[in-house]
Amino acid sequence: MAVYEMKAPLSDEDARKLRSGDVVLLSGVVYTARDAAHKKLNDLLDQGADLPLELTGAVIYYVGPSPARPGYVIGSAGPTTSYRMDSFAPRLHSLGVKASIGKGIRNEAVKQSLKDYGAVYFGATGGAGALLSTCIKEAEVIAFPEMGPEALRKLRVEKLPLLVINDSVGGELYVQPDLRAAGL
Amino acid sequence: MKRISAQAVTKAVRDMCISANRYQPEDVKAAIKAGEAGEDSPTAKEVFRQLSENIDLAAGTGLPLCQDTGLAVLFVTLGQEVYVEGNLSEAINEGVRQGYGEGLLRKSACDPFSRKNTGDNTPAVIHYDIVPGEALRIAFMAKGGGAENMSRVMMLAPAEGWEGVKKFVLTRVAESRSNPCPPIIIGIGIGGTFEHSAKLAKLALMRKLDDVNPEPDLAAKEEELLGLVNRLGIGPMGLGGRHTALGLKILTSPCHIASFPLAVNIQCHSSRHEEVEL
Ligand code: SF4
Numbered sequence: 204m205a206v207y208e209m210k211a212p213l214s215d216e217d218a219r220k221l222r223s224g225d226v227v228l229l230s231g232v233v234y235t236a237r238d239a240a241h242k243k244l245n246d247l248l249d250q251g252a253d254l255p256l257e258l259t260g261a262v263i264y265y266v267g268p269s270p271a272r273p274g275y276v277i278g279s280a281g282p283t284t285s286y287r288m289d290s291f292a293p294r295l296h297s298l299g300v301k302a303s304i305g306k307g308i309r310n311e312a313v314k315q316s317l318k319d320y321g322a323v324y325f326g327a328t329g330g331a332g333a334l335l336s337t338c339i340k341e342a343e344v345i346a347f348p349e350m351g352p353e354a355l356r357k358l359r360v361e362k363l364p365l366l367v368i369n370d371s372v373g374g375e376l377y378v379q380p381d382l383r384a385a386g387l
Numbered sequence: 388m389k390r391i392s393a394q395a396v397t398k399a400v401r402d403m404c405i406s407a408n409r410y411q412p413e414d415v416k417a418a419i420k421a422g423e424a425g426e427d428s429p430t431a432k433e434v435f436r437q438l439s440e441n442i443d444l445a446a447g448t449g450l451p452l453c454q455d456t457g458l459a460v461l462f463v464t465l466g467q468e469v470y471v472e473g474n475l476s477e478a479i480n481e482g483v484r485q486g487y488g489e490g491l492l493r494k495s496a497c498d499p500f501s502r503k504n505t506g507d508n509t510p511a512v513i514h515y516d517i518v519p520g521e522a523l524r525i526a527f528m529a530k531g532g533g534a535e536n537m538s539r540v541m542m543l544a545p546a547e548g549w550e551g552v553k554k555f556v557l558t559r560v561a562e563s564r565s566n567p568c569p570p571i572i573i574g575i576g577i578g579g580t581f582e583h584s585a586k587l588a589k590l591a592l593m594r595k596l597d598d599v600n601p602e603p604d605l606a607a608k609e610e611e612l613l614g615l616v617n618r619l620g621i622g623p624m625g626l627g628g629r630h631t632a633l634g635l636k637i638l639t640s641p642c643h644i645a646s647f648p649l650a651v652n653i654q655c656h657s658s659r660h661e662e663v664e665l
Contacts, residue, residue: 239502269454269493278491279445279454284533284566306624307533307566328434328624329533329568330657333450334441351504352454352493364437366430366626378627380561384618387557 208362212260213301219321221367223374227325228362233262233304237283239353240346241291248294255346255355258299262325265305267352268336277342277358279332282306285324289313296320308377309369317371325365326376338363389466389521391665393473393481396525399663400482403527404459405490407661408451411442414596415572415658418633422570422623431628438623438656453657456492457529459483459511462590466520479525480509495532514586526593526662534567534655540585543647552577552649553612559651560616560632565625568655570633572596573616576650578640588652591636593660598636605637 204224209217211231221227234256236244247254265285269278285305292303293316301322306329317323327335341359348354368376411419419442423435445452461479465471471478487494487508494508539559543551556575563571576587600606613635622628633656642648 267454267493267495269451269456270491272449272491275450278493279451281454283455284536286566306568308564308625326565326624326626328437328441329565330453330655331437331441332454333445333448333452334437336450336454337444351506352495353504377565377625378620378622380564380619380621382557382561382619384620385557385561385615386618387554387561 211262211360212257213262214260215301215321218301218323219371221323221370222372223367223370223376225367227365227367229262229365230361230363231359233264233358233360233363235264235266235268235356235358237265237267237353238287239350240355241288243347245291245294256357258295261300262302262304263295263300264358265303268342269332269352271342277336277339280336280339281332282327282329285309292316296322304365314369314373314375317369318373321371323367323371324369326368327363327365335363389469391469391471391523393471393475393478395665396471396475396478396523397482397485399525399665400461400479400527401486401489403525403661403663404483404486404492404529407527407659408456408490408492408529409445409449411452412658412660415633415656416442418596419656422630422633426623426628426630428622428628430626431623431630434623434626451492452659453531454493455495455531455533456487457531457659458496459508460528460530460589461511461513462516462526462593463513464516464518464524466522467517468521469523471523476513479513480511483509483511523665524662525665526660528589528593528660531655531657534571534653537563537567537653538588538651540581540648540650542581543649545645545647547647549608551647553615555649556612556651557615557619560621561619563653564621567653568657569621569625570623570630570656572633572654572656572658573635574652574654575635575637576652577637577648578642579648580642581648583640584648584650585652587638587640588650591638592652592654592658594636596634600637605639609635609637
């Protein structure tokens with residue numbers, strides 16, 4: 204298990220060298236999008252319209268931050284549960300997205316798309332939203348402002364602490380529950 | 388007869404929304420500190436360390452503990468000798484509106500179909516109980532979506548009994564894995580009707596982690612099932628470890644002779660709730 208400092212957008216080479224269990228301190232540009240923004244992006248793609256973000260190498264953070272306090276760029280900003288974005292992730296990976304950041308398990312289709320397109324799934328600590336917000340240095344709503352916490356934001360992060368959960372070669376960090384030990 | 392103004396209710400609810408989202412209750416804080424010492428794996432220790440640091444940071448800065456500041460759930464116990472001057476439900480919703488607005492908390496309430504945000508985190512989910520006496524007690528919980536989504540109600544057959552309960556709860560926790568931000572807290576409601584079991588499960592989450600069920604039989608069941616849950620080894624954030632759950636609380640009520648309602652309400656480690664008496 205290695206510790207890397209990496210820059211986002213992620214290069215293909217960086218994403219492919221990561222393995223489950225690696226720690227990444229990520230700096231650079233990260234986009235926020237959760238349920239409603241994903242649906243909207245998907246609709247725009249269906250219509251053949253331009254997207255409000257550059258997908259090549261993009262890192263998408265599944266988060267709906269709380270409002271910023273005076274003197275802060277953002278409120279608390281930890282990950283939301285990722286499976287709700289599973290139906291959208293493979294399409295975004297096929298268009299160049301190199302990583303998503305969330306918490307919780309992904310389905311087989313997402314894991315397969317990580318292999319197909321050399322991408323990774325990062326976990327951040329769920330429920331540590333105050334702490335994670337200290338790594339966010341700039342935040343700007345770039346689309347869908349009417350969605351409030353679900354708007355699409357462009358963040359500049361510094362050393363955001365992430366764990367590689369699923370890598371591009373089929374690795375998985377989450378443990379399988381020990382059903383037998385629990386008597387199931 | 389005791390008179391309480393609607394404004395006093397609004398102020399109390401407003402203050403609880405802000406403070407519960409900022410300060411983790413002492414029992415939860417203690418369990419998280421103890422968790423770090425009780426884990427062997429460096430990854431599990433590191434998760435607990437980050438959670439402790441997050442708790443201190445929120446208390447120090449006023450940032451909410453988690454960006455998901457929850458749907459507002461309130462349990463109101465109204466003494467029948469209390470006269471509330473004004474509209475009690477509206478006073479509570481106004482408290483939520485002010486707390487989430489002025490406290491810069493996230494507004495997470497939306498229409499189920501259009502998904503349009505209501506803009507002020509109302510309406511709150513309010514449960515009322517009428518009791519004898521002159522006190523008005525209001526308990527508030529900020530209930531996040533990630534853990535709530537992992538919750539279920541099941542109508543067991545009476546013959547399934549305790550074995551059926553164990554199997555259902557363990558399967559639910561196993562399937563939830565890392566989704567509800569483990570280490571989790573499990574509220575279990577058994578009995579009553581379909582909806583009453585769910586209310587009991589949520590009320591169970593209001594209990595302190597270190598309390599002991601006054602019914603010895605239920606106390607033993609809570610301990611047994613918590614032990615089994617932790618043998619699943621899911622651990623903090625699903626990365627493996629001894630602490631899949633920090634607590635498991637059961638509340639029961641008599642039910643129909645044909646039924647065995649069972650509700651499992653999953654709560655994350657960010658168990659935010661407070662109570663006031665007016
Ligand atoms: S499950 Fe709890 S700790 Fe995790 S993101 Fe939701 S509210 Fe926060």
